[in-house]
Amino acid sequence: MDKIRIRGNRPLSGKIAIGGAKNAALPLMMASLLTDATLTLANIPYLADITTSANLLIQHGVSVKWRGFRAKAGPEGRSVELTADTISSTEAPYDLVRKMRASVLVLGPLLARCREARVSLPGGCAIGTRPVDLHIKGLERLGAEIDLAGGYIQARAPHGLKGAEIVFPQVSVGATENLLMAASLAEGETVLVNAAREPEVVDLANCLVAMGAQIEGIGSDRVKITGVERLHGANHSIIPDRIETGTYLMAAAITGGDVELLNTLYEPIAAVARILEGAGVEVTTTETGIRVRRENGRLLGVDVMTEPFPGFPTDLQAQMMALMATAEGAAMITETIFENRFMHVPELCRMGANINVHGASAMVRGVGQLTGAPVMATDLRASVSLVLAGLAAKGETIINRVYHLDRGYERLEDKLSACGAEIERLGDGSE
């Protein structure tokens, strides 16, 4: 099993290109099931979750063609062509779904197009129980008959789906995406109330419109979809990854570096940039991207609460905690989206951080300097928070179980090494 070794305490300096957003790419790939024509997605990142999604689609009968990967063109030059002209299976098996929760996003499209679907329940996961009840209740409102049996969601809509008003009791990115896709092919009008407004949801809605869907209120919490009989193909370029962007902003900040992030946008991470500015980090836009700098200034503790977009994203909470562990003063970090998303805390404490968790909040008392240690990655964002801590720490940090990183960060070691980090992957061939 691969490990990452970092010799830290050196500032990052240089440029980092940001890839297409993983969390936009996954639902966009599933949207290919809605049409028999070809959906081409450009700026596709090369990540383990993308391969898992492709394998899932292939077993549903979708033809998947990768373009531009050999040319080493970088994500902008790459695309994937997805053609679901015939759907040979409406079942998403446990073996694939367990690898990636987002597999449940095939449920809405399959049900809308084929009037039936059998999708394995994703089950629990490291960051809490993460149920899919909102997806199921929403699809039932559209007239689907759904049973849970043998660990599977069995859904049928023999007479097709019918538009309805769906009021989400809680904001859910995945449920909003599943319902957007299903409602696009339902009969009549669907209104989603308290819909998620994340940029990835907006990207999906824009692509659906390019495929012929009728959607109003995109980017607001009240979205109206008027179903159409058929959708057609489209060419769509995936938005830049705001979580990868935020992660490298914090990597530069934690090392006291000066980095320009290319191929990305400021607006989706505006809330994060404002928090970082409060912590003494300079974040400015340039003609080609975003520049982040903390050359001499002190890093100050600031309080952070995760919230649905446009608030501070839960997917940057662990990275922010690593940053705050090295600040002057205290920071209260409150996680409101997921229960049990503090698994990085004991690992950061092994590196000298002073963090106490009380329920959904963590009190981080900055210690200035962390020290390298062997640590264990537990999930995608927790893993990268340990990379950030390692970059700032004195001495050597070895991060075990780094396969989590490959689900969300493309060529992480290369991107950081190019900015002066001493980071390398060690394969020891063992489990």
Ligand code: UD1
């Ligand atoms: C997506 C992102 C993930 C991010 C999360 C929140 C993808 C592939 N993943 O996950 O990286 O951390 O949004 O921004 O885009 N919930 C229910 N019932 C449901 C669905 C959700 O109770 O049926 C709860 C969840 O347990 C959680 C909250 O709602 O507490 C938000 O989850 P949700 O927005 O659905 O997250 P995902 O779409 O799974």
